[in-house]
Amino acid sequence: MYIVIIGCGRMGSLLANRLSKQGESIVVVDKNESAFENLSAEFSGFHILGDGAEVDVLKQAKIEKADVVLATTKEDNLNLMIAQIAKEIFGVHKVLVRLFDTKREEIFSTFHIESISPTRIAVDEFLKKINLKGS
Amino acid sequence: MRTIIIGGGKLVYFLSKTFISKGYDVTIVNDDSQDCEWFAKRLETTVIKGNGSDLKVQQEAKAGETDCLIAITPNDEDNLISCQVAGKVFGIPKIISFVNNPENATLFEQLGINIAISPVEIISKLIEQKTEFEEITNLIPLAEGKINVTEIVLTENSPVLxxxxxxxxxxxxxxxxxxxxxxxxxxxxxxxxxKEKDKLILISIPEEYHKVIKLLTGEK
Known part of the structure; x- marks a missing residue:
């Protein structure tokens, strides 16, 4: 699979490293050069220095050919914009975004954008552990 | 007309001032408390501190009873999401976004924003056209630069005399x-x-503009 990841922070880089290790071909985009230091030595994909908010940068990453696009920058709005561009303009089938603000999940699910909320997942985990101890 | 303007700086200030003088009801949304204070001191508007793309903030700005929302922040992604929340959740009928990257203008319209205005594109077109011919004295881009209104004086060199x-x-x-x-x-x-010295008022689409000017002046 050809996977484009926008945002090479802790989450983006971890995804990139793991997917690359699994043998997928990966392109990671980040606007900060230092972000690419998060990539492991085994990472065999490409990285592009640029702002994911610019269509030119997305084109450079050959987003139109991507099977999967993951938007994992730390800005919710940027992730949502990238996801819409990938889906609506470039016709990418599988697009996933990270959302910190859980309130937005519902709105953007109506746009058929799938999101993953680390906050929600973490809260669920916390609650699970508390309940276990309590029982 | 009830209007919400999201953003900061002189542009928002003067825009609000113009709207207020026309009798519009303006609410400014800005996420910087110093900016908010500045606006509140100088304008008779409601000023709300917060992220304009937040549901709660738009609710506080009475988005549900608003006719028009304008997003003018320096971040295109924030403008897009603010506009989409306004349209999707609050059903604001008229939604206008400024785009900092000119390439985003058509993109935003494809993503459902009524009007996407690129100041860079409008200004660069204006400068390009203004500096090209001295006898062209007045130009106004209308409909976000989709129509040019041009004033041109025919000189003795004009091939159409x-x-x-x-x-x-x-x-x-x-x-x-x-x-x-x-x-x-x-x-x-x-x-x-x-005749020579005729001043023509032209309306054209930008694509035909150069053809028309060439026809009337004989210059390239």
């Missing part, structure tokens, strides 16, 4: 709307003969 308008190979998407001759206005007809 003595010709009637119907003789000209005028592009379809352009029209001479008025001729000012000796300070009186003539509504041009096909048989109207063009």
């Amino acid at each position: 003595g010709k009637s308008i119907e003789e000209l190979d005028f592009p379809r998407e352009a029209i001479i709307t008025c001729i000012i001759r000796n300070s009186s206005a003539i509504v041009p007809k096909g048989f109207t003969i063009l």
Whole structure:
């Protein structure tokens, strides 16, 4: 699979490293050069220095050919914009975004954008552990 | 008309001031408390501190009862999401976004924003056209730069002097709307003969603009 990841922070880089290790071909985009230091030595994909908010940068990453696009920058709005561009303009089938603000999940699910909320997942985990101890 | 403006800086200040003077009800949303204070001191508007793309903030700004929302922040992604929340959740009928990256203008319209305005594109077109010919004295881009209104004076070098308008190979998407001759206005007809020092008021689409100017001035 050809996977484009926008945002090479802790989450983006971890995804990139793991997917690359699994043998997928990966392109990671980040606007900060230092972000690419998060990539492991085994990472065999490409990285592009640029702002994911610019269509030119997305084109450079050959987003139109991507099977999967993951938007994992730390800005919710940027992730949502990238996801819409990938889906609506470039016709990418599988697009996933990270959302910190859980309130937005519902709105953007109506746009058929799938999101993953680390906050929600973490809260669920916390609650699970508390309940276990309590029982 | 109830309007929400999201953003900061002089642009938001003067825009709000203009709208208020026209009797609009303006609410400014800005995420910087110093900016908010600044606006509140100088304008008779409601100022709300917060991220304009937040549901709660738009609710506080009474988005549900608003006719028009304008997003003018320096971040295109924030403008897009603010506009989409306004349209999707609150059903605001008129939604306008500024785009900092000119390439985003068509993109935003494809993503459902009513009007996406690129100041860079409008200003660069204006400068390009203004600096090109001295005899072209006035230009206004209308409909976000989709129509040019141009004023051009025919000099002695013009190849169209003595010709009637119907003789000209005028592009379809352009029209001479008025001729000012000796300070009186003539509504041009096909048989109207063009003379030196005629001032023509033209309307054209940007794509035909250069063709029209070349036709009337003979210059490239």
